[in-house]
Amino acid sequence: MNRRRLFIRGSLALWVIVWVFFLVRPVAKGLLNEYKDLLFLSSEGKRSYMTGASLYEFVQFCNRSVGVQKRYEIVGLDRSSLDYRRAVYYLYPNVVSDRDPEFIFVFGTPGFKKEGYAMFRSMDNGRYILTRQTHRGV
């Protein structure tokens, strides 16, 4: 076997070893369990699993409570976080706005209050909706 062919076959062997290792490692480190969990879930169940049940339930609660095409602000999620972006996606056609929003969705921030806003609906101590006091009816 000439040296060039030996180099190609050696590189290929190395490639295959690295390929298999980095393919198997994440599966062995927990991805397999995630796949097993996801495989038998409904579409809603999968969204909830990926988003986190607590946040997804709250987003659904907000959608049911305020209707559509309302302006809201989220408290408790960092604006650059993936959770915030997922919430904005699931809440559309309600539109996020920090200019005098009709609702404030409070997530994971027990006791949060804001002047001019009153309790609208509550899921639990840390997940609730405040509404602008001039805007009672939905």
Add this chain to the structure above:
Amino acid sequence: MREVSLFCSWILFITGIGLSVTAILMRSKEYSLSDRLSVSFGFGLGAVSLQMGILSFFGVPFTRSNLIMWSWPVVVPGVIMCRAGKGSCRKDPLESSGTTRFSFFEKFFIAGIGFEIFYAFFRALIRPMESYDSVAIYALKAKIFFLSRSIPTGLLRDPLAIVPHADYPLLVPLSETSLYVFLGSLNDHLVKIIFPLFFVSLVVFVYLMVRRVVPRKESLLFTFLLASIPQVSAYATNGYADLPFAFYYSLALFFLWRWMDGTRADSLALSFFSLLLAAWTKNEGQMLALIALFVSLWYLVRERKALRGRETVSCAMYCVAALLLLLFAFVFPRSLGLVNDTVNAATLRPVAFVTQLTRLPDILYEYQIQFFGPKKWNIIWILCITGIIAGRARVFSGPLQYVSLSILFALAGYTAVYLITPQGLSWHLSTSASRLFIHFVPAAVYWLACLCHDAGMDL
């Protein structure tokens, strides 16, 4: 069951449009039925998303019947040209091998490629849209377009910025919207099938291009190398625009190189159409247009004595078209008030490139992390570095110089963006460098194949 039949009708519609486009643009006998099929999904989806952009501009709502009815400007000429050019295809390169029996290596490569394709579909479909840009940018835009049955430019320009990066091109969100329109509902699981379909198209297309350079066994080897790169297969599943962009990017360069190898002028038309779709997928498409322009000009200068008058005119027209595309892609979003947060009038100053050269060590440090990081790239970049060292005499001579230059310009272009970025350099590098490398990795695989062929290396 109804959803499955609607999904199948969407696939047939997209592929039909793609085949119509290839019937119009792929006139050369150089291209076989396999070539046409490999690009039909990507061309079809690109053409439909362009059509949706035009429909929205004229106030025609996105409905299934409107999408089908307004496809006649592509379908009718496609059918006419298909009938006119019937029987003109060259023998299919998939069938042109001397032997039909597969060796052990070939069987292994086919199994590896098949596994990666199967796993890409599995990974894409088991999760809904969930990764950052896929949700924050593309899926959200697709949802907005579907619910409003148009592109509400007012919402995209809203200073409240419900959609980050409103200036990003719309091929991916409009492609997702087209599936929603056919299904009649939002399905953020099924829509992810777009990305593994691009992966299959890319893998098959790269195989067909590499097959023109090296024998079947080596072609399968290089295709396997591409399919097994973890970073490539990961982006075939996560809903980002980088893999579709890599597909159009590769098409634009491969067709340009095919033309330089002596095929008819329709390769230039195909390259330009791919450039257009690349610029419609990501803003980096503007840089690709610039690369194609530079490489074509370099080709014109180097080969001026060998080129016939008609070929010189074709290449000059291609350069002008690339320049116009570049200008349009730069000016049009700004006329709508959309400004890119990285490359804009404030950052794009010649002096900035010089004053920011102190960033170069940090950028090169990140690049070496990428080059020697097997977790994302296996050993592809190490092979490329080895190729540069071992084949240094060939890299910048003959036809290979145009492939080498295209990759080198891409690396230089992305480095230039990092030099001027107003965002934190470490953050920008860590969140985007590895994604940007995907864009030209198929070109790098083709470059390796050409180098091995020139050096007379085989398996």
